[in-house]
Amino acid sequence: MLHIYNSLTRKKELFKPIDADNVRMYVCGMTVYDYCHIGHARVLVVFDMVYRYLRHLYGGEHVTYVRNVTDIDDKIIKRAQEKGETYTDLTSHFIAAMHEDARALGVRPPSGEPRATASMEQIISMIQILMEKGYAYKGSNGDVFYDISRFSPYGRLSGKRIAELRSGERVAVEEAKDDPLDFVLWKAAKPGEPCWDSPWGKGRPGWHIECSAMSTHCLGDHFDIHGGGLDLQFPHHENEIAQSEAATGCKFVNYWMHNGFVRVDDEKMSKSLGNFFTIRDVLQQYDAEVVRYFILASHYRSPLNYSDQQLDNARAALITLYTSLRDLDLPVEPGDVVSNSTAQRFYAALNDDFNTPEAMAVLFELAREINRLQSGGQTAEAVRQGAILRQLGGLLGLLQNSPQRFLQHGGVVGVPALDDEQIEQQIAARNRAREAKQWAEADRIRDALKTKGVILEDDAGVTRWRRE
């Protein structure tokens, strides 16, 4: 029984889908004006894990996952101007880069990936409804605003009261608004800016409205899960609720999920602080699976501290898991869903608000069991447990590489000092020395390989190698 921590109620709640034949989840994706950083990687990987687990629970055909792309906003326009290119050139470049990064991290493509610029009809129509129902007004500057005073539950998601928000006002007040807390639905175009026709003149959508329009258009007025980074809880998601529920007249979302931040030196990683690492930078240094492991090794709502030490630790952990699998002749296809008491504990961990760290602990117990079975000669049982380990790992998007590939190549930066053939030659030379009991020579070769980052393991007449 899956329980999810619902940001709206601040409690773990039993997950009951509206329609078990079509479980629906929407996640706020990227604004594509730059390369994705590790914070974005966390959203991608965390909700990919959620998506995989929902598919496991309800069946792949019964889960719809929509993750949008914001491809028009102030920052995009500004960046395009700075770079002297059209905003569409800018966004298509970064959308492609985002897809590359996501693929590298083993993130399954979502069922739908709507873009703001391709959703103008739905956006304008929703604003129109809000105007007709009296939730929106046109300000003196030509922008259309949402009137938050008309929506009484405003602030519920973020736990804020309107009076407190007013007293905490830190931004220069926009005079065109009736109330400083009102937010823009449609932004009138300035000369030279990209724009679309609307009943309120040429302009572009405010940021929040696109998610209301796209999510309800793709998933219906009322759907199950809405996710995103913690920083979107307010105002973005608060505003989405206000817009959507005012427009549709029904409840918007049942479960709100927010992932915690990535930090660097105990400070939030963000574009505005400039302390971010892009995914592609990190992938120069670490295997993508290591990055994925690192992300899932912390609970999704906890802060995640980025450091080389953490990544090194993740890599060591994966080496342990892959080592247990390396001599097993596992079926290529996972086959039927297998289960034993260990697997049940893995599922129990994920059922508890996606507790991936605890689920991973179960993977290590499986690995140890496999190693025991192997050394006890119980190969068939070891293979069976190995299949379970890989299958459970797959729910987290891990352990799907060949163990040999990971152990020998997962984590090598750039061109290795020795290629595979050179290593094999050295091993052959060393084994000749070993047969002749020339231990000094054998050890010399092994030490020489070690300085080149190659570790040898003699086992049962076979010498194996891996890169450290």
Place this chain on the structure above:
RNA sequence: GGCUGGGUGGCAGAGUGGUUAUGCAGCGGCCUGCAAAGCCGUCUACCUCGGUUCGACUCCGGGCCCAGCCUCCA
């Protein structure tokens, strides 16, 4: 200032009213020509002060400290 969330062993990171998290690192043993890997064993914990309780790291209250939101941000 208001509102959230958090303070766990050398590091990372879960969890629980009384019994081993887990990974990395350390130590001892087995295995090995020696290693490595693996297995077995093992040392370092639960911010502070009160309260509830037979018993609290776990529940309640005060304090201290940290992070986040209140402004674009995943």
